[in-house]
Amino acid sequence: MKVISILGSTGSIGCNTLKVVEHLQDVCVVALGAGKNIEKLAQQIAQFNPEFVSCEDEICAENLLEELHKLRVKTPKIELGEKGLIEVATHEQAQTVVSATVGAIGFVPTLRALEAGKRVALANKETLVMAGELMTKAARENKAEILPVDSEHNALHQCLRGESKREVKRLILTASGGPFRNKSKQEIENATREEALNHPTWNMGDKITIDCATLMNKGLEVIEARWLFDFAADAISVVVHPQSVVHSLVEMVDGSIIAQLGVTDMKHAIQYALTYPTRKPNCLPPLDFAKLAQLTFEEPNLDKFPCLTLAYKALKTGGTMPATLNAANEIAVQAFLDDKIRLSDVPKIIESVMNEHESRTISSLEIILETDAQARKQAIMKLESLEKTASANLR
Numbered sequence: 319m320k321v322i323s324i325l326g327s328t329g330s331i332g333c334n335t336l337k338v339v340e341h342l343q344d345v346c347v348v349a350l351g352a353g354k355n356i357e358k359l360a361q362q363i364a365q366f367n368p369e370f371v372s373c374e375d376e377i378c379a380e381n382l383l384e385e386l387h388k389l390r391v392k393t394p395k396i397e398l399g400e401k402g403l404i405e406v407a408t409h410e411q412a413q414t415v416v417s418a419t420v421g422a423i424g425f426v427p428t429l430r431a432l433e434a435g436k437r438v439a440l441a442n443k444e445t446l447v448m449a450g451e452l453m454t455k456a457a458r459e460n461k462a463e464i465l466p467v468d469s470e471h472n473a474l475h476q477c478l479r480g481e482s483k484r485e486v487k488r489l490i491l492t493a494s495g496g497p498f499r500n501k502s503k504q505e506i507e508n509a510t511r512e513e514a515l516n517h518p519t520w521n522m523g524d525k526i527t528i529d530c531a532t533l534m535n536k537g538l539e540v541i542e543a544r545w546l547f548d549f550a551a552d553a554i555s556v557v558v559h560p561q562s563v564v565h566s567l568v569e570m571v572d573g574s575i576i577a578q579l580g581v582t583d584m585k586h587a588i589q590y591a592l593t594y595p596t597r598k599p600n601c602l603p604p605l606d607f608a609k610l611a612q613l614t615f616e617e618p619n620l621d622k623f624p625c626l627t628l629a630y631k632a633l634k635t636g637g638t639m640p641a642t643l644n645a646a647n648e649i650a651v652q653a654f655l656d657d658k659i660r661l662s663d664v665p666k667i668i669e670s671v672m673n674e675h676e677s678r679t680i681s682s683l684e685i686i687l688e689t690d691a692q693a694r695k696q697a698i699m700k701l702e703s704l705e706k707t708a709s710a711n712l713r
């Protein structure tokens with residue numbers, strides 16, 4: 319039996335992980351970390367019987383007890399907030415920790431899992447964007463492994479199996495191009511929340527779906543790839559591939575290209591990360607070549623999608639700049655989801671926060687947390703001034 323714990327169990331990746339667990343049958347779940355989705359957490363407890371769970375706060379815990387009582391389910395040990403997530407991440411029995419919370423909240427728990435020498439199946443790319451150096455160092459020093467669950471990086475991991483790094487020329491990340499690939503700059507500017515949430519190929523959570531619409535997701539993934547595989551920014555490129563069948567590619571020094579193809583379902587990458595180095599049959603339909611009319615590729619349009627350029631800039635600057643980019647992006651995306659700003663304001667907010675940030679070397683966890691808090695504050699100030707301008711214009 320393999321024992322796992324899940325950070326972010328009620329989110330999109332968390333739920334898919336539990337479907338994979340159901341399918342594999344030789345994996346059991348010892349701890350679940352969730353936030354506010356108590357109804358779903360209660361159902362997961364009823365089905366998977368974990369020893370330990372974590373939820374956001376006191377009120378959530380009370381609701382959870384009530385739900386479990388209704389379901390007549392034995393109550394596991396319950397802890398709250400970040401402390402709870404850290405316990406999920408470091409649970410003694412867990413060999414693999416699936417890190418699938420969204421955004422910065424998963425940062426410290428994921429770091430603690432690596433320090434505890436766990437295999438981390440990483441879906442939370444923000445943790446590597448914020449502090450890739452710290453994360454990979456913790457993994458090295460504690461003989462912990464990071465297995466990417468992000469589909470592109472999972473593909474790269476598969477393409478790089480058995481290859482010598484010296485013989486690799488560059489990593490090529492594919493991007494679907496999001497819902498606005500064929501839209502004009504003006505259409506993107508006036509895009510509604512619903513249009514931005516309508517991803518053409520992948521079905522994911524709200525934050526990442528907006529990141530796909532701005533191409534920031536690909537930018538974050540470039541930074542993620544830098545840390546996972548230790549390649550410089552110049553050796554990582556992005557190609558738009560609207561069908562999302564080729565999940566990513568590796569170009570070798572002799573010009574050979576190795577690609578990984580598959581169905582667009584995150585369960586594939588999740589299962590790979592849980593069973594690696596073994597491959598097992600999964601519950602997904604096979605890729606049907608007869609139905610793949612065509613696979614197309616094109617350059618990303620940096621003029622329409624400035625977020626990608628901002629991410630490369632942050633990576634090249636290094637230090638605390640990627641953490642600044644990430645924090646400003648989280649605030650801006652949430653503001654867009656709350657109908658407070660336009661989609662085109664997202665890169666503007668990020669850029670102005672980055673312009674005011676002086677990058678520092680990451681020598682400790684505290685520096686990252688400080689940077690994150692500071693950048694959020696700055697981004698909120700930018701938001702407020704945007705809102706003021708907007709309401710003045712209306713008057």
Ligand code: MG
Nearest residue numbers: 468469470539
């Ligand atoms: Mg991805």
